[in-house]
Amino acid sequence: MTDAKALSAMANPFRSRMMDALKVDGPSTASGLAARTGQAVGSASHHLKVLNEAGLVEEAPELAKDRRERWWKLVDPGTRWSRADFASDTAAVTAAYAAEALALQRQFERVQEWNANAATVPEWDDAAFATQNWMRLSPAEMREMAEELVEILVRWSRRDVPDDGVERESVFVFARGFPAQP
Numbered sequence: 001m002t003d004a005k006a007l008s009a010m011a012n013p014f015r016s017r018m019m020d021a022l023k024v025d026g027p028s029t030a031s032g033l034a035a036r037t038g039q040a041v042g043s044a045s046h047h048l049k050v051l052n053e054a055g056l057v058e059e060a061p062e063l064a065k066d067r068r069e070r071w072w073k074l075v076d077p078g079t080r081w082s083r084a085d086f087a088s089d090t091a092a093v094t095a096a097y098a099a100e101a102l103a104l105q106r107q108f109e110r111v112q113e114w115n116a117n118a119a120t121v122p123e124w125d126d127a128a129f130a131t132q133n134w135m136r137l138s139p140a141e142m143r144e145m146a147e148e149l150v151e152i153l154v155r156w157s158r159r160d161v162p163d164d165g166v167e168r169e170s171v172f173v174f175a176r177g178f179p180a181q182p
Contacts, residue, residue: 004092007081009054011098014039015047016106019056019074024170027060027073048072078154107174124169134182142177149175 010016017037022028025036034044051057056075063071081099086092111130118125137145153173161168 003055004086004089004095006054006056006079007086007092007095007099009050009056010079011095011102012047012050013102013106014043015051016099016102018044018047018051019079022057022072022074023077027063027071029069029071033072077158080150107172110172146177 010019014037018033021033021036028036030045030048031041033039033048034041037044039047048057052059052072056079057072058075060071060073081096083093083096083100086096114128118128153175
């Protein structure tokens with residue numbers, strides 16, 4: 001992603017949740033997204049308009065049952081950006097920080113929710129994971145490792161889900177890498 005307008009649109013918690021719902025559940029109407037994210041339908045419609053203007057969602061008229069029904073889908077199921085791409089635009093860098101801060105907050109909240117409720121789904125307890133590693137890398141090596149990790153995550157998220165009778169849940173996986181000291 002290299003458009004500051006898209007980053008600004010994503011830096012809103014409701015819009016970010018709507019994009020997550022579209023990624024997990026597929027195309028939806030404003031009323032469906034409102035119910036999924038706890039918003040009023042008018043608010044969901046407004047946020048969809050902003051996401052559409054930013055090029056993040058688009059209408060899916062082929063799903064409508066009649067001319068009054070409006071369905072929406074993600075333009076691209078994955079979003080990725082680097083603040084370096086916006087270095088010459090102060091407002092864009094600010095939007096990138098805001099979008100990243102929101103994503104980090106939501107990741108932390110999801111981990112807290114999982115930890116609080118893990119005992120209610122024991123079949124997932126040995127499948128869920130957390131990992132952290134200390135490495136010595138150059139910036140080029142870090143970029144290479146990031147590309148490999150993203151490639152794996154994208155491959156698994158875009159695979160055809162087998163129709164084998166096995167029940168599958170939506171699963172949230174995230175990874176971060178950055179220079180730090182112990």
